[in-house]
Amino acid sequence: MSAMAILVDLFAGRRDAAALAPREWDGVIGVARAEAMLATLAHRLAEVDVPEPVALLLADQRRAAEVATGQALWEAEMARRALAPERIEFVLLKGTAYAAAGLSCAAGRQIGDLDILVGKHDLARTENALLKAGWEWVKSDPYDDAYYRAHMHELPPLIHGGRDRMIDVHHTILPRTHRKTPDPLAMLADAVPAPDGFAVLCPTDMACHCAAHLLADGDLQGGLRNLWDFHCLASDFAVADPGFWGKLDGRADQHGLRSEVRRAARLARDLLGTLLPSGWDAHDPTDRWFHRRLLARDDWGRSSDFLLQQAFYIRSHWLRMPPAMLARHLWTKWHKRR
Amino acid sequence: MRHGTRIAVGPVQFRVGSDWAKPIAALDRLYADYPQHEDRPADATVRLFAARPWRRWLRPSVHIGGDYVVPDALPLPLSMGLLAAEMGMNLQVALGWRRHLLLHASAVAKNGRAVIMSGASGSGKSTLAALLGEGGWRLMGDEFTLIAPASGEAFAFPRAVSLKNQAIAELAGRVDPARLGPLLAGTPKGDIRHLIPRADAIETMHEPVRPALLLFPRFGGEAAVVPMGEGEAFVRLTEASTNYIALGEAGFGALTRLVRTVPAFAIAYPDSASGIALVEDLWAEAAR
Numbered sequence: 001m002s003a004m005a006i007l008v009d010l011f012a013g014r015r016d017a018a019a020l021a022p023r024e025w026d027g028v029i030g031v032a033r034a035e036a037m038l039a040t041l042a043h044r045l046a047e048v049d050v051p052e053p054v055a056l057l058l059a060d061q062r063r064a065a066e067v068a069t070g071q072a073l074w075e076a077e078m079a080r081r082a083l084a085p086e087r088i089e090f091v092l093l094k095g096t097a098y099a100a101a102g103l104s105c106a107a108g109r110q111i112g113d114l115d116i117l118v119g120k121h122d123l124a125r126t127e128n129a130l131l132k133a134g135w136e137w138v139k140s141d142p143y144d145d146a147y148y149r150a151h152m153h154e155l156p157p158l159i160h161g162g163r164d165r166m167i168d169v170h171h172t173i174l175p176r177t178h179r180k181t182p183d184p185l186a187m188l189a190d191a192v193p194a195p196d197g198f199a200v201l202c203p204t205d206m207a208c209h210c211a212a213h214l215l216a217d218g219d220l221q222g223g224l225r226n227l228w229d230f231h232c233l234a235s236d237f238a239v240a241d242p243g244f245w246g247k248l249d250g251r252a253d254q255h256g257l258r259s260e261v262r263r264a265a266r267l268a269r270d271l272l273g274t275l276l277p278s279g280w281d282a283h284d285p286t287d288r289w290f291h292r293r294l295l296a297r298d299d300w301g302r303s304s305d306f307l308l309q310q311a312f313y314i315r316s317h318w319l320r321m322p323p324a325m326l327a328r329h330l331w332t333k334w335h336k337r338r
Numbered sequence: 339m340r341h342g343t344r345i346a347v348g349p350v351q352f353r354v355g356s357d358w359a360k361p362i363a364a365l366d367r368l369y370a371d372y373p374q375h376e377d378r379p380a381d382a383t384v385r386l387f388a389a390r391p392w393r394r395w396l397r398p399s400v401h402i403g404g405d406y407v408v409p410d411a412l413p414l415p416l417s418m419g420l421l422a423a424e425m426g427m428n429l430q431v432a433l434g435w436r437r438h439l440l441l442h443a444s445a446v447a448k449n450g451r452a453v454i455m456s457g458a459s460g461s462g463k464s465t466l467a468a469l470l471g472e473g474g475w476r477l478m479g480d481e482f483t484l485i486a487p488a489s490g491e492a493f494a495f496p497r498a499v500s501l502k503n504q505a506i507a508e509l510a511g512r513v514d515p516a517r518l519g520p521l522l523a524g525t526p527k528g529d530i531r532h533l534i535p536r537a538d539a540i541e542t543m544h545e546p547v548r549p550a551l552l553l554f555p556r557f558g559g560e561a562a563v564v565p566m567g568e569g570e571a572f573v574r575l576t577e578a579s580t581n582y583i584a585l586g587e588a589g590f591g592a593l594t595r596l597v598r599t600v601p602a603f604a605i606a607y608p609d610s611a612s613g614i615a616l617v618e619d620l621w622a623e624a625a626r
Contacts, residue, residue, distance in 0.1 A: 030383045034405070051378075051379065054379055057381050064585070067587070068584070070586065300339055301383055301405065
């Protein structure tokens with residue numbers, strides 16, 4: 001059994017961690033690191049009796065993740081202090097949002113950049129306020145910069161000189177040129193307060209964004225983490241609100257993300273054991289390509305299945321922009337590389 | 339991967355995989371007398387690999403990978419596979435280890451107390467530690483010293499010492515040739531030859547010691563000793579630590595305690611003999 005298969009079995013609770021062989025642990029620890037999920041696994045197995053060296057390593061990971069989460073929330077606070085005087089309202093997205101809202105997927109979750117959503121009308125003011133508060137441009141390349149501004153769903157990334165942390169300022173959740181065009185105004189309007197005064201997306205939007213991020217934006221590299229997010233979000237929201245799945249359907253339709261949300265739910269069910277209501281419990285033969293892609297890693301932590309990776313890479317660009325534009329973009333990028 | 343081995347250095351269990359047999363055989367020779375725990379899962383993974391299948395044979399070049407990688411790191415020729423393995427192991431510790439505050443520093447110990455020597459490469463910290471480790475000292479490591487945040491104790495990381503350039507001749511004359519690795523000439527870091535630590539250093543590698551003296555050596559110039567304030571020692575050690583920021587408050591606590599409780603000195607020395615004499619003098623004072 002491959003280490004990736006064991007890893008998802010551990011997350012799904014289908015396998016007893018106490019019964020793993022030493023060489024199986026090698027692989028599991030390696031692939032969990034590669035998927036940036038070792039600390040998440042450490043939380044999942046916090047109550048399980050594992051060999052002592054593993055228990056020590058997992059305890060290290062939990063402690064380190066706690067520090068990292070605190071640092072990520074501090075970065076959100078820094079953004080608020082920069083934007084509040086300008087009366088710019090923003091909504092936290094992804095990892096920082098999960099942590100601010102105290103959601104179960106936040107336990108041990110690695111948080112990279114700070115992602116925020118602002119109204120498109122506030123974009124220029126947000127940029128100025130952040131620049132004034134010490135953030136700087138990362139991309140020096142004029143083509144990349146122009147590309148971001150013209151076609152992307154976020155500003156070119158900014159980095160804070162003193163703290164060395166990046167912020168991604170989104171005005172919607174998928175690139176402007178994407179085939180799918182979710183409704184960011186509805187997301188902003190229905191955002192909900194989190195503790196400490198931050199705003200986060202409402203439960204259905206959070207699940208929609210998570211599914212869109214996993215399946216519509218990118219090549220599924222490191223997608224297992226996003227799938228785990230979806231599993232935790234949907235499972236927790238469904239416990240808190242028995243009508244959640246029905247509302248999610250309606251909201252996904254509104255954003256044009258029905259197929260992404262449905263597929264995310266099926267993949268989470270298949271790999272992580274998410275309980276789906278009747279009506280969601282269908283099977284789609286194309287899902288198996290996604291299963292394979294999500295598990296495409298060997299026991300040494302290396303990406304495997306090169307052709308499948310390439311196929312998903314091409315798919316991600318295909319979704320992201322119309323063909324003529326894609327051709328122009330690749331042409332420019334190719335010229336610049338030479 | 340085709341070839342592999344397992345190595346435990348201090349608290350870190352590595353698994354090293356390789357597309358070639360040679361670097362693994364070289365590692366196995368250097369680490370033959372280190373304790374082996376077949377049942378212990380690996381904390382860290384190192385991979386030595388060919389970027390393209392044919393580069394396994396055709397002008398073979400070794401890329402360094404693992405749990406953590408440095409983007410754009412240049413590969414090394416297969417003849418330097420041992421150096422690639424060493425760099426891969428260092429990288430995993432530097433970027434992945436969270437149990438202790440990591441100091442890029444060498445250390446030696448005596449009677450349960452340690453001298454920690456921090457400096458850039460070329461400062462002579464490895465050479466001083468290696469020479470002291472051949473005398474009346476226990477070598478703790480030439481690359482990393484680990485500080486436990488809770489207790490403030492120092493833990494050893496006694497990997498095979500990486501002797502460079504002149505240090506090779508200096509040590510080669512003093513030790514059993516069986517304790518030396520192959521000469522790696524003309525690497526990006528100069529000539530390199532590994533020294534297997536003495537058996538006592540390996541046997542006691544899990545024993546914690548109390549830091550007693552902090553030194554910031556500089557090779558070259560007149561012999562000099564300059565006492566260093568807590569503030570400067572603190573700032574220098576934050577720069578010498580690869581996980582200070584990641585540890586957050588625990589790292590801050592460990593480092594402030596270290597610089598407040600342990601006397602620190604910058605030392606300059608023209609040659610190894612005077613360097614060692616300086617260390618012994620300062621030790622005699624600190625140990626009083």
